[in-house]
Amino acid sequence: MSLRIVVCVKYVPDATGDRHFADDLTLDRDDVDGLLSELDEYAVEQALQIAAEADDAETTVLTVGPEDAKDALRKALSMGADKAVHVEDDDLHGTDVLGTSLVLAKAIEKTGYDLVICGMASTDGTMGVLPAVLAERLGVPQVTLLSEVSVEGGAGGTVKGRRDGDSASESLEASLPAVVSVTDQSGEARYPSFKGIMAAKKKPVQAWDLGDLEIEADEVGLEGAWTKVDSATERPARTAGTIVKDEGEGGKQLAGFLAERKFV
Ligand SMILES: Cc1cc2nc3c(=O)[nH]c(=O)nc-3n(C[C@H](O)[C@H](O)[C@H](O)COP(=O)(O)OP(=O)(O)OC[C@H]3O[C@@H](n4cnc5c(N)ncnc54)[C@H](O)[C@@H]3O)c2cc1C
DSSP states (O other), X not given: OOEEEEEEOOEEEOTTSOOOBOTTSSBOGGGSOEEEOHHHXXXXXXXXXXXHHSSSEEEEEEEEOOGGGXXXXXXXXXXXXXXXXXXXXXXXTTOOHHHHHHHHHXXXXXXXXXXXXXXXXXXXXXXXXXXXXXXXXXXXXXXXXESEEEEESGGGSEEEEEEEOSSOEEEEEEESSEEEXXXXXXXXXXXXXXXXHHHHTTSOEEEEOTGGGTOOGGGSHHHHOSOOOOOOOOOOOOOOOOOOOOSSOHHHHHHHHXXXXXXX
16 A cells, blocks of 8 residues: 655745734735745655655645745655645634644545654744644654654554654654654755756645635634734844954954953
8 A cells, every 4th residue: 555645844934034024913924935944845855765765655745825835835846745735725814833733634634644744843933843733633643853764564554763862862663644753854855856846847736725624714813823922023123233444453342342242
């Protein structure tokens, strides 16, 4: 039986861009470019390696995100994933981690899966909890923060991995189906090749909305969220730095600058 791998990938705002809050204190996503979360590239990479080792495997990349999140899916497809699922719905606006995990769980169940692979955290929300919440919703084991991962015995087999802590490394194992998350130490993510980019254009992207997943609008969005942002203050714009011209006293001036700010 084919090993069905689902990789959860998030489309995140570019951290180098200027990010602002909208009037309802959610992120103004129209205002900033986005991309596939860098930490999820590691998840895609591990999925592709596991699929290559298996006799028969299929890799699906899944995102819950706005229209532009297709870019993240295309990148994962151009890395080598077989197909994609995009869940998009206006009612998702303001959804928190509990809502997002509900939508992902329903989409994963509808797709069919043996192994779900997530990144260690998104590069915007950075909560790092979604894989655990997702495993709970799916009712399957979770093995998180792995820096090494492999599957033995195909779809009915086990997932094994290594979790590195400060003082010890743990070897962990779970029966499939299961949810795992992988760290940025799990192995360099590949760059899409030209051939991969061209092939990705023809790969299927399934679009679902909340109705397709039998989720009511009030279970997600700002209304269904368990967390709420009460207020937010934008950081003041960065001021121009101090330039020290060395005309013989540059060293002293630098030391004075640092001492004044209690750096030395
Ligand atoms: C359109 C939209 C609007 C949103 N608005 C808000 C809001 O106003 N307030 C709020 O708190 N949250 C909002 N969210 C949800 C939020 O962006 C996160 O997806 C969610 O809270 C998970 O938290 P995190 O990013 O810290 O995940 P983490 O726990 O850090 O993520 C770990 C891993 O989970 C997977 N993952 C996380 N999110 C997604 C995703 N969307 N799709 C696929 N895989 C994923 C990735 O593999 C990731 O590496 C919104 C999401 C969407 C799509």
